[in-house]
Amino acid sequence: MIERADELMIAYQNGDDDALAGIYTLLKPALYSFIYRYTRDQQLSIDIVQDSFVKLQRYKHHYHPGKGKIKSYLFQIAYRLLIDKLNRRKKWQSFMPFLTPITKEELHHTDRLTIREAISNLPDKQRAVILLFYYHDMKHEEIAEILTIPKGTVKSRLHTAIQSLKVELEDDFNESRSL
Amino acid sequence: MNHDPFKKENHLRTKLDEYHLDIPDFQMKPKGKRWERIINFLASPAKDPLEPLVSTTAGFTVLKLAPIMGMAAISIIQLFFFL
Numbered sequence: 190m191i192e193r194a195d196e197l198m199i200a201y202q203n204g205d206d207d208a209l210a211g212i213y214t215l216l217k218p219a220l221y222s223f224i225y226r227y228t229r230d231q232q233l234s235i236d237i238v239q240d241s242f243v244k245l246q247r248y249k250h251h252y253h254p255g256k257g258k259i260k261s262y263l264f265q266i267a268y269r270l271l272i273d274k275l276n277r278r279k280k281w282q283s284f285m286p287f288l289t290p291i292t293k294e295e296l297h298h299t300d301r302l303t304i305r306e307a308i309s310n311l312p313d314k315q316r317a318v319i320l321l322f323y324y325h326d327m328k329h330e331e332i333a334e335i336l337t338i339p340k341g342t343v344k345s346r347l348h349t350a351i352q353s354l355k356v357e358l359e360d361d362f363n364e365s366r367s368l
Numbered sequence: 369m370n371h372d373p374f375k376k377e378n379h380l381r382t383k384l385d386e387y388h389l390d391i392p393d394f395q396m397k398p399k400g401k402r403w404e405r406i407i408n409f410l411a412s413p414a415k416d417p418l419e420p421l422v423s424t425t426a427g428f429t430v431l432k433l434a435p436i437m438g439m440a441a442i443s444i445i446q447l448f449f450f451l
Contacts, residue, residue: 209396217391221389221391221392225389231392235392238394239394239396239397240397242396242397243397303383304383304384304387305387308387323374323384324384324387347373348373351374351377351380354380354383354384355377355380358380358383
């Protein structure tokens with residue numbers, strides 16, 4: 190699937206505008222799930238995915254296939270947009286706290302809620318690493334590139350995130366051991 | 369080489385696998401619809417800044433008395449300066 194997306198991106202760079210729709214179909218679900226699991230805000234996730242593709246169209250010639258996959262490139266764009274947007278949102282919220290939009294929480298199975306909560310409770314930097322590694326099968330190098338951090342930092346954040354998740358889900362772990 | 373830190377974490381893997389998502393259906397955005405997003409932002413529901421005051425009796429009384437007290441304070445300040 191990823192190779193196909195890379196091929197489509199090269200075709201898009203060479204002037205095949207229809208290839209963009211193919212890239213969108215292939216990578217939209219992964220990109221949305223990453224942003225949603227990071228923020229748990231549906232509207233923000235949709236905005237970021239759409240903005241990332243707008244940016245991809247605008248800077249399509251900045252992508253070099255030799256440097257990495259289109260998936261990593263797109264995730265990098267999305268992550269930067271997300272961080273900018275969240276920082277801007279934090280600033281606005283500190284100036285005018287009453288303007289905070291009311292978020293609608295979906296109801297889910299208790300178990301799912303637990304893992305959702307546990308992931309949400311992780312510090313931002315650890316959350317990004319664990320989501321990219323576990324749910325998107327990315328290598329340390331790719332994660333380092335997306336988050337613009339050294340590879341060693343990726344490893345240490347991943348290790349810390351796993352430990353934190355185990356602590357958060359401690360009750361579940363104890364239950365599973367006692368069974 | 370990427371060592372898999374989840375290799376021995378079977379239970380954690382099971383829990384992480386339970387986190388499923390439904391991907392909403394939305395189209396790729398054509399370039400330049402910033403106005404539409406500003407309108408959506410302005411139209412999105414927001415918290416009422418006066419809610420903590422309106423929801424309790426004491427708060428409501430404060431809200432009613434605040435302008436009177438304010439006016440009284442301004443009058444006193446004026447008396448100090450002009451008399």
